[in-house]
Structures are given as C-alpha cells and as structure tokens.
Amino acid sequence: MVKVGIVGGTGYTGVELLRLLAQHPQAQVEVITSRSEAGLPVADLYPNLRGHYDGLAFSVPDIKTLGACDVVFFATPHGVAHALAGELLAAGTRIIDLSADFRLQDADEWAKWYGQPHGAPELLADAVYGLPEVNREQIRQARLIAVPGCYPTATQLGFLPLLEAGLADNTRLIADCKSGVSGAGRGASVGSLFCEAGESMKAYAVKGHRHLPEITQGLRRAAGGEVGLTFVPHLTPMIRGIHSTLYATVVDKSVDLQALYEARYADEPFVDVMPAGSHPETRSVRGANVCRIAVHRPQDGDLVVVLSVIDNLVKGASGQAVQNMNILFGLDERFGLSHAGMLP
Secondary structure, three states: OEEEEEEOOOOHHHHHHHHHHOOOOOEEEEEEEOOOOOOOEHHHHOHHHOOOOOOOEEEOOOHHHHHOOOEEEEOOOOOHHHHHHHHHHHOOOEEEEOOOOOOOOOHHHHHHHHOOOOOOHHHHHHEEEOOHHHHHHHHHOOOEEEOOOHHHHHHHHHHHHHHHOOOEOOOOEEEEEEEOHHHHOOOOOHHHOHHHHOOOOEEOOOOOOOHHHHHHHHHHHHHOOOOOEEEEEEEOOOOOOEEEEEEEEEOOOOOOHHHHHHHHOOOOOOEEEOOOOOOOOHHHHOOOOOEEEEEEOHHHOOEEEEEEEEOOOHHHHHHHHHHHHHHHOOOOOOOOOOOOOOOO
C-alpha cells in the first residue's frame, strides 16, 4: 500500500485527488494539509467524500509527518513546493507536484513568467516532466515529478504525432484553446463569478499566458528544434473541460494522418483517437482521465486541424498526477482511473 500525503488539499485539484484516491486499491491517504483549515475534518469541507475519509482532518504542514509518506502530492499555488521539496526529497519521500514550480527547466524563464525568483533551482535537474505519453520510462525512476498543466496536456498530445514524424511546418503552429471556469482555481475572483462568466466567452492573455513556455518546451522536444506557436486561451461558461483546436500545415499531404495518430497512441491507455470525421466533446471526458483526439484535413488541403479534449481537473491535473504515481510505484497505470466520463 502506497502511503500518500497531500499538501494543499482545499482547492479543486486537492479534492479531485481525494476523490480519485478514494477508489485506488493500492493507495492510502495518511495526511492532508491546510494551514487555513487545520483541524477541520475533510468530509466537513467536502461532503461528497463522506464515508471515504472519515477520521481524516486537515493539519498544518509538518516535514516529519509528510516525510513518513511514500509520496507527497503538492496541490498548491506556485512557489510553495519550492520551500518544502528539498527536505522531503532528503527524507526519501517522492514528490508529485501539480503546481508549475518544476515544469520549466530554465529557472530564469520561470522567474520571468511567474514574477518571482525560482525558489529551488538546484532541484530542476532532478525534475521529470510528468507527461506519461512522452516520459514514461523517466517517470519510473523519478524522485520529483512535475505534472503538466491542463492547456499543455491537451495541446502537446494533439500536436505530438505530427511533430515527432516531422510532418508539420514547425514555424506556424496555432493552439486555440477553451477552458472551463474551474481552471482558474477555487479562490474567489470577480472574473469567475457566475454573473461574470455565465452566458459569455472571452479570450484572455493573448500577449502571453504562463502555459506558453511550458507548451513550447514540450513541442521543441518533440520536433527536435525550435517551434513557432501562437497560443490563445479562452474562458467558457462551463465548470470542467478543455477543448483545444490545433492548426498546423503539413509538408507531405500523402501521409495517412488517421493511421499516424492511431499508431502513435495505440498503447496509451488514456488517449483515445476517435474515428475519422469525429468531433470530440468536453462532456465525454468529464470526470475521466482521458484525452480524446480527432484529426481532420479540411478540403484535403495542407492544413491539419486537430481537436483535443480533456477534463482540466483530471487528465489536466489530478488524474494525471495519479497516473504518474501508478507508474512511479510499478502499479497498474489504470488503478483509480478506469472509470468512464460522466453524462449528461
């Protein structure tokens, strides 16, 4: 049984971790921390977890208690994992970080996008980027795993087959992405109010979003060189889900793109390449650790349109974190994650 600790359990990714781990046959949550809710039973804050975590209460973070766990998940704002990661790693505890703290390999670039110096640059060399479809073997040996962001997960999985095969014009990639409001987190803000976000849709951060360097970093690895990416995120009036519409120009129109995508993801348990002509919906992945992809070539031209959908809180965050844990401890990758999406 894997002994699990969770730092920062009061946000959406924290409660999603708890929901998924409650169904896991080989994991036991031993401790969950929150300075603001210390002493409060988990089931009092999250009634949906009644009967699953009775007796478990939030506590103040303590290195000794967390260090007794086999793995600690950080479901925290950026900067928090920097302060605690070193001591936990020294104690032999493995870390799976859902924040952005270790996703970028360049500390200066991280500081540029997150507005503060990187708090643990000495650990960046140890950090493995936790996209299983790319780094599964490295994840197996990792001490510190950086779980990809939600937009980067949907976008990279959509572009990867084209870039790895050298089929795309890497200089002109476009990611037009829409996210549900839960992507903004559980903290109160005017932009997330129902009256502000309901019955409306808007683009934001067009000049540059924090996920841009992470996406670009991954696409460069896939392409084996520099890429030119335009990434435009949008806020949509739904709770969960990301829909990424991706555009690329192919340099060889003779390649069967449907076969390419099916072959690339044939052995991936959580990527579903849909039949030719499909249009995946975000509701089909709601609550599930699945990325559904469809590939199109309108009018049989050289422009490829890839549709990629995920639940931002599952494959885009907590589900992918659990998937990483399963790989890390040699468990069945599907443990705790085999449930279907929720309809309606």
